[in-house]
Each structure stands twice: as C-alpha cells, then as structure tokens.
Amino acid sequence: MIYIQNLTLQRGTKVLFELANLTINPNQRVGLIGKNGTGKSSLFALLKGELHSDGGDASVPAHWLIASVAQNTPALECSALDYVLQGDAQLQNLQAALKQAEANNNGEEMAHILAQLDEIDAYSAPARAGKLLNGLGFSTEEQQRPVKTFSGGWRMRLNLAQALMCRADLLLLDEPTNHLDLETVLWLEQHLAGLNCTQLIISHDRDFLNAVTNTTVELSQQKLTVYGGNYDFYEQERAQRLAQQQSAYVKQQAHIAHLQSFIDRFKAKATKAVQAQSRIKALARLELIAPAHLDSEFAFEFIEPAHLPNPLLKLDEVDLGYSDTAIVKKVSLSIESGARIGLLGVNGSGKSTLIKTIAGELTPLAGQIIRAEKLNVGYFAQHQLETLRSDQSPIWHIQQLSPQVREQEIRNFLGGFQFQGDMAMQAIAPFSGGEKARLALAMIVWQQPNLLLLDEPTNHLDLDMRHALTVALQSFQGALIVVSHDRSLLEATTDGFVFMHEQRLHHFDGDLNDYRQWRLQQDQLAHQSSQGNAPSSSQNRKDVKRQQAQLRQQLSQQSKPLQKKIANAEATMAKLGTEQQALETFLATEDAYLADNKAQMQQSVTRLGEIKTQLATLEEDWLLWQDELEQLSASIQAEFGE
Numbered sequence: 346m347i348y349i350q351n352l353t354l355q356r357g358t359k360v361l362f363e364l365a366n367l368t369i370n371p372n373q374r375v376g377l378i379g380k381n382g383t384g385k386s387s388l389f390a391l392l393k394g395e396l397h398s399d400g401g402d403a404s405v406p407a408h409w410l411i412a413s414v415a416q417n418t419p420a421l422e423c424s425a426l427d428y429v430l431q432g433d434a435q436l437q438n439l440q441a442a443l444k445q446a447e448a449n450n451n452g453e454e455m456a457h458i459l460a461q462l463d464e465i466d467a468y469s470a471p472a473r474a475g476k477l478l479n480g481l482g483f484s485t486e487e488q489q490r491p492v493k494t495f496s497g498g499w500r501m502r503l504n505l506a507q508a509l510m511c512r513a514d515l516l517l518l519d520e521p522t523n524h525l526d527l528e529t530v531l532w533l534e535q536h537l538a539g540l541n542c543t544q545l546i547i548s549h550d551r552d553f554l555n556a557v558t559n560t561t562v563e564l565s566q567q568k569l570t571v572y573g574g575n576y577d578f579y580e581q582e583r584a585q586r587l588a589q590q591q592s593a594y595v596k597q598q599a600h601i602a603h604l605q606s607f608i609d610r611f612k613a614k615a616t617k618a619v620q621a622q623s624r625i626k627a628l629a630r631l632e633l634i635a636p637a638h639l640d641s642e643f644a645f646e647f648i649e650p651a652h653l654p655n656p657l658l659k660l661d662e663v664d665l666g667y668s669d670t671a672i673v674k675k676v677s678l679s680i681e682s683g684a685r686i687g688l689l690g691v692n693g694s695g696k697s698t699l700i701k702t703i704a705g706e707l708t709p710l711a712g713q714i715i716r717a718e719k720l721n722v723g724y725f726a727q728h729q730l731e732t733l734r735s736d737q738s739p740i741w742h743i744q745q746l747s748p749q750v751r752e753q754e755i756r757n758f759l760g761g762f763q764f765q766g767d768m769a770m771q772a773i774a775p776f777s778g779g780e781k782a783r784l785a786l787a788m789i790v791w792q793q794p795n796l797l798l799l800d801e802p803t804n805h806l807d808l809d810m811r812h813a814l815t816v817a818l819q820s821f822q823g824a825l826i827v828v829s830h831d832r833s834l835l836e837a838t839t840d841g842f843v844f845m846h847e848q849r850l851h852h853f854d855g856d857l858n859d860y861r862q863w864r865l866q867q868d869q870l871a872h873q874s875s876q877g878n879a880p881s882s883s884q885n886r887k888d889v890k891r892q893q894a895q896l897r898q899q900l901s902q903q904s905k906p907l908q909k910k911i912a913n914a915e916a917t918m919a920k921l922g923t924e925q926q927a928l929e930t931f932l933a934t935e936d937a938y939l940a941d942n943k944a945q946m947q948q949s950v951t952r953l954g955e956i957k958t959q960l961a962t963l964e965e966d967w968l969l970w971q972d973e974l975e976q977l978s979a980s981i982q983a984e985f986g987e
Contacts, residue, residue, distance in 0.1 A: 647823075796823055
C-alpha cells in the first residue's frame with residue numbers, strides 16, 4: 346500500500362499540502378485531479394523520491410518498481426523498438442548479466458540467467474514492445490527508425506511506450522493523453538484497464554478518467570480528498586459534500602454570532618460574568634467549518650461577431666500539403682455561418698494541415714479557396730504558446746491587438762481568465778503551460794472572430810478551464826472547427842463530424858461512439874491485411890465496403906429507438922440538473938434559513954429530494970439503454986464477421 350500521513354509539503358513560499366492523508370491500495374487506478382499548481386506533479390516527485398516532505402510521511406513499499414514517463418528524449422541512434430525495450434529494466438539487467446557470464450565462460454551462471462529469462466517470458470519482449478508501439482500509432486517500418494528522426498510529440502509517445510513496457514508495481518502517468526489523437530487515446534484506455542498494477546493518473550480529460558480510473562483523489566485547499574469512483578462519481582459526490590458543508594457552515598456561523606452577541610452584551614456585567622465566560626470557552630473549543638469552496642473561477646464568453654457572412658469560406662477541389670507533396674487531395678468543403686464541425690483522424694492524416702490552410706498559414710497546392718470579404722479567423726494552434734512573448738505581460742499582449750483601448754478595460758477582460766492584480770502586469774516567463782494557454786485563448790476571444798479554428802485547444806488546460814471553454818463555445822455565434830482528443834469538448838460543442846482517411850476528407854454520419862466502432866473495424870481490417878487475409882481483388886474490396894455500409898445502416902436503423910430514449914433521458918437529466926443546481930445554490934445561502942424564507946426553504950428541500958430520486962431512476966435507465974445499444978452493436982458485428 347501507499348501511505349501518506351500528515352503530509353506537509355512546501356515549494357518555495359507556497360504550501361502545497363498541510364497535514365494531508367491518503368491510502369492507496371494495490372491495483373487501484375487513481376485519478377489525481379485539481380487546479381494547476383495544487384501539487385499533483387509534486388506529489389509524483391515525492392513518491393519517486395525526487396522530493397522530500399517538510400513534515401509527515403509518504404511511503405511506497407520498498408520492493409515496488411515505479412514507472413513514469415520521461416519528459417525528455419535524447420536524439421538516440423537506437424531504433425524506436427530497442428528504445429521501448431529499455432523500459433523493461435529486469436530484462437535489460439538479465440541480458441547484461443548473460444553477456445558477462447558468456448564473456449567469463451561461466452556455464453552455471455549462464456544456465457541460471459537463462460532460467461530467469463524464461464521465467465519472465467523474455468523472448469516475447471520484442472513482440473510486446475511492437476504491440477505497444479503499434480497501439481500508439483507507429484507502423485512496423487517506423488519501429489525500426491532511429492529515435493532521433495522523430496519529432497517531439499512522437500518522442501513523447503516513445504517515452505509513454507517505454508513506461509508501459511516496464512514491469513511496474515506502480516505506474517505514474519502525468520497527462521498521458523497530451524500529444525495523442527483520439528484513436529490512440531481509445532487504445533490507451535483499453536490497455537491501462539487491463540494492466541495488473543497500481544496506477545496514479547494526472548489528467549484533465551474527464552472521459553479518459555471515467556474509462557480508466559476507479560478512484561478519484563482531489564487536491565484542493567492543501568488536502569487530499571478521496572472519492573470512491575471515477576470522475577463522474579466524483580462530480581456527483583462533490584456537489585453533495587459542498588451543499589452539506591455550506592449548510593453546516595451557515596448554521597455554525599449563526600451559532601457563533603449568537604454566542605458572540607451574548608458575550609459582547611454580558612461579559613462586563615458581574616451577574617452574567619460566569620455565563621459569559623462559559624460561552625467564551627465554548628466558542629474557543631468550537632471546531633470551525635470552512636465555507637464551501639468552488640474552484641472554478643473562470644468566466645468569459647465570446648462576444649458576438651460584428652459580421653456573419655454566409656458562407657464564410659469555401660474550399661473547391663483543394664490539394665493540401667507542403668512543398669510539392671500533397672497530404673490530402675480534392676478537398677471540397679463549405680463552411681457556413683453557425684457551422685460546428687469536429688475534425689477527426691489519426692495523427693499525420695492531415696488535420697492540422699487543413700486547419701493551417703484555412704487559417705491562411707499554408708498555400709493550397711491545387712484548387713481554390715474562396716473567403717468571405719469580412720471573414721475574421723481566430724486560430725489556436727497546437728504550438729500557439731510558442732508565439733507568446735515570454736518577457737511581456739498579459740496586458741501587453743492584448744495592447745498589441747488594440748493599442749487604443751484603455752488599460753482598465755483590458756484588466757477587466759483578463760480578469761475572466763484569472764489574470765488579476767500583479768499577475769496581469771508581470772512577464773509571462775514563469776507562467777505554467779495552462780496559464781499561457783489561457784492567455785492565448787484570451788487573445789483569440791478579444792479579436793471577436795466569426796470563424797474559430799481550434800487545434801487541440803485543451804492541452805495544458807485544467808478541468809475547470811476546459812469547462813469554461815466548453816460553455817463559452819456553446820454560445821459562440823460564429824462557425825467552429827475543432828480538432829481535439831477531448832471527447833467531452835467535441836460532443837458538447839459540435840454538431841457534425843468530418844474525418845481524414847486515405848488522403849481524402851469524408852463526412853461522417855454518426856456520433857463519436859459510431860466513429861469509435863468504425864475505427865475498430867478499420868483496425869481489424871488492417872490486422873487481417875497484415876496476416877495475409879486482405880481481399881485479393883478490387884471486387885473483393887468493393888464487397889468489404891458494401892458489407893461495412895450494410896453494417897452501419899442496419900446498426901443505425903435498429904439503434905434509433907434506443908438513441909431516442911437516451912437523448913430524451915439526457916435532455917431531462919440536464920433540465921433536472923439545472924434545477925437541482927439552482928436549489929442547492931439557494932440552500933447554500935444564508936437567506937434560505939431566515940424566518941421569512943422558511944416555507945421556500947422547506948419546499949426547496951422537498952423538491953431537491955424529488956429531483957435526486959428522478960435523476961437516480963433516469964441514470965439507471967440511461968445505463969441500461971447504453972448497454973443494450975452496445976450489445977446490439979456487438980451482435981450485428983458478429984453476424985457480419987466483423
């Protein structure tokens with residue numbers, strides 16, 4: 346077990362933990378969540394022995410092997426496959442010992458080591474490493490390429506594969522989905538769920554946390570709070586805890602005020618001195634309840650664009666790429682005012698190339714792009730942070746966009762992104778990645794675009810900021826194209842999908858669950874092809890495509906009633922959730938407990954109980970219908986041999 350007892354940890358002048366406690370059992374899969382700067386990465390460093398506590402204790406069993414993802418990858422000559430194999434330290438040590446025994450011609454030692462290699466199934470190691478690399482998007486040919494030939498994002502995937510290769514007792518993953526596309530995230534979810542080890546995962550991707558973790562630990566107010574479920578469970582339990590805490594806080598404050606009033610009135614009177622002193626002692630013994638604290642501090646929205654021409658932009662038979670090499674061909678796409686498009690596809694398929702071309706950063710190799718006269722593009726690139734001036738302040742960055750605007754107006758605007766006080770005036774060099782990403786988003790919002798192009802905008806953003814961005818995008822009046830591995834963001838802000846596949850842009854008729862099923866079919870076909878079972882003629886390929894189309898059509902027809910039930914349930918749950926939040930907000934105020942509001946308070950408590958009962962029933966039905974939908978999909982696939 347991992348024990349954290351009365352932990353106090355300080356970095357510089359900032360106290361991250363004070364008398365924090367936590368116990369993690371073997372094979373638990375724990376999601377660590379909290380605002381940027383609350384100490385998640387510092388907790389990892391503490392468990393790895395890279396930091397020492399300022400008080401208390403944090404212990405990991407001495408015999409446990411810890412694996413984590415390296416943050417840097419040197420430009421090595423060895424192949425990607427060999428680099429990943431280095432993650433199995435036990436294998437590496439035994440192989441080195443075997444070489445030494447061979448050099449010493451020590452037959453007895455060689456036999457002993459060979460037995461150990463057989464015990465750990467060493468001979469399957471290259472196959473295991475290859476499977477990991479394949480799951481993370483490396484082709485068979487790429488697995489033999491030198492590490493130094495890969496870009497930074499692909500090297501991070503190699504580091505992840507190396508950590509997964511380790512025979513770890515404790516796996517520490519810090520934002521493992523950054524640099525991954527949606528397809529690879531889905532693979533990683535399945536892989537982690539099947540690992541037999543304790544896992545601690547820092548992530549701001551709620552869908553990923555829901556799929557992988559079975560326990561959630563919140564880092565907030567210098568404490569570690571455990572919730573016995575995934576992220577959705579945490580949200581429900583946290584809301585109830587906060588409501589109860591606020592109610593208890595309000596009652597205690599009223600009690601304190603009553604005691605203090607008696608003390609103030611009678612402590613100077615001889616006849617009441619004893620009673621006053623007893624109340625002073627009672628007040629001193631009182632264990633104070635803190636007011637309920639909500640971490641989400643971001644509040645911003647996209648201002649309605651000054652102009653909304655229609656269409657905003659049109660691509661006609663456009664070839665996209667670099668120099669003379671086309672990555673995507675014959676792209677035809679009309680972006681209408683109000684369009685909300687999710688762009689899907691594996692890394693390297695051309696998503697960012699399309700976004701850059703629409704933004705005007707790349708010139709099309711062929712075809713024509715027609716732009717509306719009053720088109721105003723807001724573009725958030727994957728590497729947007731590199732365009733910021735580290736020696737300048739948030740205010741300076743906005744002033745470069747609008748030199749004539751008063752500083753106070755800029756300060757008010759930046760406050761919604763939590764750049765307040767001195768922080769708005771200081772150079773951004775020491776800012777975290779999340780803080781710089783917030784500034785980059787603020788600059789885009791300030792420019793009032795009518796076409797938003799967002800290429801992985803949630804990298805570096807914590808859950809609260811992701812939620813604030815999602816809410817802001819939902820009310821955005823212009824057109825939107827999003828590339829993201831964050832399914833919650835895609836599902837909440839888009840109403841249609843296009844995807845890159847085999848150098849073409851295709852429209853996808855379905856939701857992300859349908860897309861996931863389609864990707865699994867493609868992976869299975871690719872596997873069959875690698876095993877020599879690919880169709881041998883163009884006619885066979887047409888038959889396969891026809892069968893796939895038939896599968897999708899049958900699934901769509903049979904699943905529509907279930908999908909309608911699910912959609913209606915989700916709409917009702919959302920409506921009830923809004924009403925629940927309003928009631929809990931009222932019950933958390935002091936006014937709710939005034940005598941004049943007694944009737945309203947009682948009605949609110951009664952209605953809140955009814956809503957919770959309705960929500961529980963709806964959630965059970967929703968889960969049942971989701972299971973039926975998945976079983977339907979599986980049965981149809983089995984019928985068609987998929």
